[in-house]
Amino acid sequence: MLDGLADPPTPSLAGRTAVVTGGYRGLGLAFARALAQAGADVVIGARDEGASRAAARLLAEETGRRVVGTALDVTRREDAERAVATAVEATGRLDVLVNNAGVCYHRPALEVPDEEFDSVFDINVKGVWLMSQVAARHFTTAGGGTIVNIGSISGQIVNRPQWQPAYNASKAAVHQLTKSLAAEWAPFGIRVNAVAPGYVRTEMAPVDEPRFRSRWIDDAPMRRAAEPEEIAPLVVFLASDASSFMTGSVVVADGGYTLF
Numbered sequence: 001m002l003d004g005l006a007d008p009p010t011p012s013l014a015g016r017t018a019v020v021t022g023g024y025r026g027l028g029l030a031f032a033r034a035l036a037q038a039g040a041d042v043v044i045g046a047r048d049e050g051a052s053r054a055a056a057r058l059l060a061e062e063t064g065r066r067v068v069g070t071a072l073d074v075t076r077r078e079d080a081e082r083a084v085a086t087a088v089e090a091t092g093r094l095d096v097l098v099n100n101a102g103v104c105y106h107r108p109a110l111e112v113p114d115e116e117f118d119s120v121f122d123i124n125v126k127g128v129w130l131m132s133q134v135a136a137r138h139f140t141t142a143g144g145g146t147i148v149n150i151g152s153i154s155g156q157i158v159n160r161p162q163w164q165p166a167y168n169a170s171k172a173a174v175h176q177l178t179k180s181l182a183a184e185w186a187p188f189g190i191r192v193n194a195v196a197p198g199y200v201r202t203e204m205a206p207v208d209e210p211r212f213r214s215r216w217i218d219d220a221p222m223r224r225a226a227e228p229e230e231i232a233p234l235v236v237f238l239a240s241d242a243s244s245f246m247t248g249s250v251v252v253a254d255g256g257y258t259l260f
């Protein structure tokens, strides 16, 4: 121990509770698992209640943490309130919200129906808004908390070869909402940050399809997509005290994709 230098905080979540939206598959499952491995109890919520419960059971067995699966549609305020209540009832607390749930449709702008545009904004933006507001109301009574929003490089660049105008705009909104809430809620001890991943192998991003290879893979400096578990440590870091001086940041993890 050097004189005058305190030990830095480690990315531990021991004794904390996290809610992960859309946490039963893809990136959300990797986040839920990494949070539990870092010591957190976790609530997984998505529209598919059975899948959420099944994933929770497996994670609880693997990590020894309390992991609960519940039905959650992030576009419904009553669902958001129930998810927060579930965390508090099951574990006595809520410290971390990971806004991971999201949808993406590939379609040229001239052909996007109103319902599809509305659905993308309802889930990707209003869902983040509702969950954040409900969780933050709890955090203000509990001395603080952290929110990690899952944005995207699509909030900064326009993807090719597929067109996804609503998704791109929704993720730009997530990044700006992150900054807005971070500024407003810092006095309450609430930190709000975002992760902006590049292409990650999940159901949403079919990274192995040959028609996407030239733009998604060959255009990237590292010439590959990520696996979900490569993004998860960043979420644990941003959720934990190890990132205690960070708020309003949008951290890109894209294998260098946005360098070109």
Ligand code: NDP
Binding pocket: 021, 022, 023, 024, 025, 026, 027, 028, 045, 046, 047, 048, 049, 072, 073, 074, 075, 099, 100, 101, 102, 103, 104, 123, 127, 150, 151, 152, 153, 196, 197, 198, 199, 200, 201, 202, 203, 204, 205
């Ligand atoms: P997936 O499609 O694999 O998973 C999405 C999850 O969100 C599912 O569990 C789904 O469950 C849930 N979800 C969708 N709508 C709702 C809703 N209304 N309420 C609650 N849960 C919902 O996607 P990914 O794992 O790839 O994506 C996770 C996040 O990462 C998204 O925000 C995405 O935009 C972002 N991202 C992904 C990238 C990638 O390359 N894969 C790159 C950059 C960002 P259910 O349908 O049962 O509700």
